[in-house]
Amino acid sequence: MSEELRALRVGVLGCGQISQAGHFEACRKAMNAELYAICDVAQDLLARVVAIHAPEKAYTDYDAMLADPDVEAVIVAIADQFHVPMALKALEAGKHVLVEKPMGVSVEECEELRDAAGASGLVVQVGTEKRFDEGIAFARDFIREEMGEMIALKAWYCDSTHRYTMTDALQPVIEASEKAMRPEGNPKADLRRYYVLGHASHLLDTTRFLGGEIEAIRTRLVEKFGAYCWFSEVAFAEGSVGHLDLTIKVRMDWHEGFQVYGEHGSVIGKTYNPWYYKPSDVECFSERDGQYHRTLGADGHFFRRQVEGFAESILDGAPMRGADAEDGLAAMRAMVAMARSAETGEAVRPSEVKGGV
Numbered sequence: 001m002s003e004e005l006r007a008l009r010v011g012v013l014g015c016g017q018i019s020q021a022g023h024f025e026a027c028r029k030a031m032n033a034e035l036y037a038i039c040d041v042a043q044d045l046l047a048r049v050v051a052i053h054a055p056e057k058a059y060t061d062y063d064a065m066l067a068d069p070d071v072e073a074v075i076v077a078i079a080d081q082f083h084v085p086m087a088l089k090a091l092e093a094g095k096h097v098l099v100e101k102p103m104g105v106s107v108e109e110c111e112e113l114r115d116a117a118g119a120s121g122l123v124v125q126v127g128t129e130k131r132f133d134e135g136i137a138f139a140r141d142f143i144r145e146e147m148g149e150m151i152a153l154k155a156w157y158c159d160s161t162h163r164y165t166m167t168d169a170l171q172p173v174i175e176a177s178e179k180a181m182r183p184e185g186n187p188k189a190d191l192r193r194y195y196v197l198g199h200a201s202h203l204l205d206t207t208r209f210l211g212g213e214i215e216a217i218r219t220r221l222v223e224k225f226g227a228y229c230w231f232s233e234v235a236f237a238e239g240s241v242g243h244l245d246l247t248i249k250v251r252m253d254w255h256e257g258f259q260v261y262g263e264h265g266s267v268i269g270k271t272y273n274p275w276y277y278k279p280s281d282v283e284c285f286s287e288r289d290g291q292y293h294r295t296l297g298a299d300g301h302f303f304r305r306q307v308e309g310f311a312e313s314i315l316d317g318a319p320m321r322g323a324d325a326e327d328g329l330a331a332m333r334a335m336v337a338m339a340r341s342a343e344t345g346e347a348v349r350p351s352e353v354k355g356g357v
């Protein structure tokens with residue numbers, strides 16, 4: 001790690017739920033980053049959050065934070081509809097960007113951000129923090145280095161009816177404000193869209209992280225008793241098959257995981273609700289030694305590990321361990337393909353979709 005630039009000076013845009021539960025603490029605990037500035041239009045919320053986290057600077061005006069030459073990088077932690085415009089502004093101001101997932105709300109705007117990222121020479125990372133789950137990273141290393149050819153992958157992400165009871169117990173008290181800036185209309189008015197953007201963004205990123213590029217997806221959506229179930233049949237490159245399960249309001253505990261079958265071994269993973277900060281339990285069976293392999297994964301602070309990885313890429317030029325702009329765009333394409341397929345029943349190729357979910 002560079003000696004002169006040990007701590008990346010980060011400005012966080014947005015003092016909402018995800019910043020309070022994840023990013024502020026992550027920046028403060030990171031070994032190579034600091035919570036230098038925070039920004040929110042809601043003055044009352046900003047004041048309460050400043051009292052807790054004591055950054056060097058606090059801004060109600062995003063342009064003023066971007067004009068601060070000491071801010072080196074921005075975490076864009078605001079509503080999905082604002083991600084791309086505010087990330088583009090940060091790049092124009094010469095700041096590196098960690099943008100929350102989903103990268104944006106349409107293929108075209110994600111392409112614009114991907115292009116701007118490439119032209120800027122700055123680091124753009126998308127906040128799918130599960131790539132920093134040591135269990136999932138262990139599975140990916142095994143798949144790449146030992147498993148040989150993949151034949152099939154199953155992955156499931158099922159949000160529980162009991163999750164708020166759990167997250168209320170696990171997260172800090174979340175401050176809120178009537179003055180918070182929200183996108184026009186009610187994002188929850190269309191729950192299908194809201195759930196795909198919020199949750200399929202994780203499922204599809206983990207699927208690509210472990211299984212590689214998705215060539216086509218055929219989805220069936222069933223809605224019953226207030227629950228939503230998207231079952232998808234996936235074709236990966238090189239003829240491998242996949243089955244993805246996105247179920248929202250499943251009547252049980254948080255239920256997330258994956259199974260991957262390969263030529264020289266197989267992988268089974270159980271992922272916990274992220275706010276437990278407990279890495280996935282992963283077992284990789286290897287034909288090489290006839291043994292199951294697992295990692296302890298003692299460091300379960302995915303959000304801290306994510307910002308540390310982001311800072312390493314900026315300060316030390318380390319290869320990005322998170323999702324880059326191409327990954328963010330690919331996840332957006334896969335989300336749109338899943339939504340289109342659920343409407344028509346036809347298989348849809350992510351490479352051919354346009355528009356939003």
Ligand SMILES: NC(=O)c1ccc[n+]([C@@H]2O[C@H](COP(=O)([O-])OP(=O)(O)OC[C@H]3O[C@@H](n4cnc5c(N)ncnc54)[C@H](O)[C@@H]3O)[C@@H](O)[C@H]2O)c1
Pocket residue numbers: 013014015016017018019039040041042045060061062077078079080082086100101102127128129179180181182198274
């Ligand atoms: N990675 C994860 O697991 C995870 C979990 C939850 C949420 N998220 C994502 O995080 C993002 C933010 O979610 P949230 O629930 O914290 O949002 P939120 O709406 O609760 O908070 C956003 C805050 O940003 C402020 N804001 C918005 N635009 C602004 C601007 N231009 N200038 C100054 N302040 C501005 C608002 O006033 C608000 O206080 C969403 O995209 C969501 O999908 C990710």
